[in-house]
Every structure is written in C-alpha cells, then in structure tokens.
Amino acid sequence: MIAKLKGRLDSTGIDHAIIDVGGVGYLVGASSRTLAALGPVGEAVTIHTEMLVSDDAIRLVGFARADERDWYRLLTHVQGVGSRVALAILSALEPHDLHRAIAAGDKAMVARANGVGPKLAQRIVNELKDKIGAVAGGGAIGISGGVTLPAGSFGADALSALQNLGFKPAEASSAVAAAEEELGEGASLDELVRLALRKAAK
Incomplete structure (x- = not known):
C-alpha cells in the first residue's frame, strides 16, 4: 500500500496533481x-495518500495532512459517499469544522459541499456521530468499537x-492494537499489517 509520496510537484489540474518521485510521475486525485x-509547481512536496484498488484500476488520492486522509477514510465508509463526494466535503470543510458539524448534528454545514444533499448529509451525520473519537487538534481518529490511533501513524x-x-472496524482495530503491543515501537508498516492480519483471521 502506498501511504505517502515525497517528491517534486510536476503539475496540477482541477482535481489532481502529478508528483514526480525519482522520475516517476504519480497521478494523485485531491481536494x-x-x-x-501543495505550493508552486517545481517545489518539493510530501503528500499523504490512500490507494484505491478496483477490478479495472488502481488510483491514488492525496492529502496535504494526515488528518484529512483519516477523515476521507471515515467518510467513504458511509453508504452513498464515494471518493468524489468525500473530496468535495473535504474541499468545503476543514477537518476540525467537519468534526464539529458531525458532533453537533449540523447537517446543513455538511450539505455545503457540492453533491451533498440534505438526505446524504443527514446520513453522514448519523453514521459518523458515534464513530468519531476525540480528534483533539486533529491529532487522532477513533473508530467505534476499537482503539484511538494517531493520525498518519502506521497503526492508522x-x-x-x-x-x-473486508474486516469490520472493531475486528481490525483490535487486531492492530494487539499487533502493535506485540511488536512494540519501531515495527514497519509491513510487519504490522502481516501480524494484524494473522490475529484478525484467528
């Protein structure tokens, strides 16, 4: 899984950027x-990414900050919210504003995003209200039924x-927590995922 890219900003479009990493251009969708x-073309950039794998394509979605990526993950778990809608919401609202809107049940604020009607905004608020953890200063995201993980961490x-x-959030978070405890600090993402998979499959 590609979790981060560090390179040079080659170009940008309306909804994407191309990041040159060692001569390879990665097309990254973005809010x-x-x-x-990201700054001006030609400058060095670091972008957090989410890799989307489907039957006919592999795509990258990029975020300037890890907390935006974590919110993207939460949003796309809501029925009816695909990648495009999640990016529209993150274009309209800062993560802390989105957290505040959901915590307060303010569907009108969520509905400010392009492509988000009142019904979908209500569903987003209803489904995420119990899933958001204490995102103190954008530092962490909690998943219902599991542990709270630092934003941008290997655990997340x-x-x-x-x-x-396909693992349920509670199963996944319990397995990751157990793997982190067993491996301790300094474990690589690959080691963590492999051990968490073994624990989740038991």
Missing part, C-alpha cells in the same frame, strides 16, 4: 484544499488496510 496547500494505515480487505 481543492489539498491542491492549494494498518487499520485502513484491514478494513479495505
């Missing part, structure tokens, strides 16, 4: 907020990997 944060990446493989 307008992330694109604005491993949790996403297991959920993408």
